Amino acid sequence: MRHFVRTALAVAGVALFVTATGGCAGGGGGTAPATSRAPSPANSPSAPGPSATPPAAGRITIKDYAFKPAALVVRPGAAVTVVNQDSVTHDVTATGGRAFATGSIKPGATATFTAPAKPGGYPYFCSIHPYMKAALTVRP
Numbered sequence: 683m684r685h686f687v688r689t690a691l692a693v694a695g696v697a698l699f700v701t702a703t704g705g706c707a708g709g710g711g712g713t714a715p716a717t718s719r720a721p722s723p724a725n726s727p728s729a730p731g732p733s734a735t736p737p738a739a740g741r742i743t744i745k746d747y748a749f750k751p752a753a754l755v756v757r758p759g760a761a762v763t764v765v766n767q768d769s770v771t772h773d774v775t776a777t778g779g780r781a782f783a784t785g786s787i788k789p790g791a792t793a794t795f796t797a798p799a800k801p802g803g804y805p806y807f808c809s810i811h812p813y814m815k816a817a818l819t820v821r822p
């Protein structure tokens with residue numbers, strides 16, 4: 683168990699480092715701005731500054747039968763860490779395809795998957811509790 687925690691912290695540290703170095707313009711509380719449905723996110727001339735580049739690593743926390751954040755934006759091929767903080771097993775499974783899947787993540791455990799190389803929107807869910815839904819957005 684301690685091993686998992688240390689691994690998770692190490693990965694989180696990397697993610698935080700990347701965020702701090704790459705996208706310091708916004709300075710927000712880490713809320714992904716992916717809820718608005720831009721029809722063509724690429725080459726948007728109105729996109730302000732360096733915060734337009736998503737991080738090369740992401741982190742999803744599962745707690746109280748919910749994925750947080752509900753919308754995560756990462757770069758193609760980003761390493762996404764999933765931490766299950768619930769007392770039941772969950773998983774992360776891409777909806778309607780095989781873009782990614784973690785398999786079962788036991789309570790307190792951590793899993794990692796690689797974000798798809800192709801930019802786009804990738805909704806996912808927990809195959810054990812299908813009402814648990816969230817979305818991953820891949821953007822260069």
Ligand SMILES: [Cu+2]
Binds near residue numbers: 773808809810811814
């Ligand atoms: Cu679940």
